[in-house]
Amino acid sequence: EPEVTQTPSHQVTQMGQEVILRCVPISNHLYFYWYRQILGQKVEFLVSFYNNEISEKSEIFDDQFSVERPDGSNFTLKIRSTKLEDSAMYFCAGDRGENYGYTFGSGTRLTVV
Amino acid sequence: AQSVAQPEDQVNVAEGNPLTVKCTYSVSGNPYLFWYVQYPNRGLQFLLKYITGDNLVKGSYGFEAEFNKSQTSFHLKKPSALVSDSALYFCAVRDQSGGYQKVTFGIGTKLQVIP
Numbered sequence: 001e002p003e004v005t006q007t008p009s010h011q012v013t014q015m016g017q018e019v020i021l022r023c024v025p026i027s028n029h030l031y032f033y034w035y036r037q038i039l040g041q042k043v044e045f046l047v048s049f050y051n052n053e054i055s056e057k058s059e060i061f062d063d064q065f066s067v068e069r070p071d072g073s074n075f076t077l078k079i080r081s082t083k084l085e086d087s088a089m090y091f092c093a094g095d096r097g098e099n100y101g102y103t104f105g106s107g108t109r110l111t112v113v
Numbered sequence: 114a115q116s117v118a119q120p121e122d123q124v125n126v127a128e129g130n131p132l133t134v135k136c137t138y139s140v141s142g143n144p145y146l147f148w149y150v151q152y153p154n155r156g157l158q159f160l161l162k163y164i165t166g167d168n169l170v171k172g173s174y175g176f177e178a179e180f181n182k183s184q185t186s187f188h189l190k191k192p193s194a195l196v197s198d199s200a201l202y203f204c205a206v207r208d209q210s211g212g213y214q215k216v217t218f219g220i221g222t223k224l225q226v227i228p
Contacts, residue, residue, distance in 0.1 A: 033215065043157070043203060043218040056215055091156055098213055099164045101147050106156040 002026040006092050006105035013112055016081050021108045023075045023092030031095050033102065034067065034077045036060070036088040043091070049075065082112045115140045115208045117219035125225045126194045134189040134202050134222045142210025146187040148178055151201040151221070160202075163187060174198070194226045 005024040013019050025032055034046040047057040047067055054067065064083075069075045075094075079086055089109050093102040116139045126132045138144055145164055149157040161172025168180045178189045189202060204219040 031213070035218075040151075040153075040201065040221075042220045045215055045217065048215050050213070055213070098207060098209070099145060099162075101149075101159040101162045102157075102216060103159065104149075104156040 002103070004092055004094055004103050004105035006090075006108050008108060009106065010109045011111070013082055013110070015084060015112055019079050019082055019110060021077045021079075021090050021092075021110070023077075023105055024073060025075055025092070025094040026103060029094035029096055029103070031055075031097070032069070032075050033093040035091045035093060035104075037091065037107075038088045040089075046077070046090075079110075082110075084112050086110060087112045115144075115206050115214065115217050117204050117206050117217055119202075119204055119219035119222045121222050122220075123223040123225060125227060127227050128196055129193050132189075132191050132194045132198070132224065132226070134204075134224060136187045136189065136204030136219060137185050138187060138204070138206040139185065140206060140208040140210075142208050144187075145207040145209060145216075146178070146180060147205040147207075147216065148172065148176070148187075148189050149203045149205060149218075150174075151203065153200075157203060160189070194224075196226045196228050199224055199226045 007022045032049040047061045048055045064080045066078045089107045091107045092105040118137045147162045148160040163180045171177045201221045203221045205216045207216045208214045
């Protein structure tokens with residue numbers, strides 16, 4: 001069964017540093033998303049991406065965040081200057097359309113120290 | 114705006130007993146409804162979805178859910194719980210109206226199946 005692949009599985013970074021989280025979606029997916037989850041709690045929407053542009057973003061997704069899909073394959077989330085409160089699990093997801101469920105990656109655990 | 118409520122932080126059930134994890138939703142139009150499961154230190158796995166049609170939908174691992182439009186509910190059920198069902202369960206909704214919408218998740222319910 002096709003999978004969404006996320007790398008790295010765990011990243012530790014110092015406050016103020018830039019991080020890039022990577023995702024390889026399933027090839028026939030059209031819509032891509034980033035969500036985050038703090039301490040196994042609520043799954044929070046960050047951003048959705050369709051047709052090479054952001055279609056929606058949440059209040060969390062401020063100017064420190066950006067996404068891109070430069071080569072039609074990898075889908076990346078960049079945090080320019082990390083804060084302690086950015087520590088969370090970050091999940092990439094994709095789907096083929098609104099009547100399909102998401103397929104999630106296994107997540108990247110980001111720890112900001 | 115769309116939202117999901119999972120009123121129970123935790124549900125405890127004895128192995129072999131039926132289980133129910135509750136979910137209610139709010140949308141402007143008609144809903145797409147989903148259940149996901151998360152095992153410790155893992156990603157979210159899709160269990161089942163309601164799009165249209167039969168109100169009772171069946172999914173993975175013997176789970177099913179019943180869509181009730183009048184009560185705006187989509188409770189997850191299983192006739193006989195297994196210890197391996199212990200995990201975090203998320204209900205999610207997507208509004209069918211107003212163009213393409215993201216999925217909104219509930220806060221999750223921890224299911225503990227006691228041997």
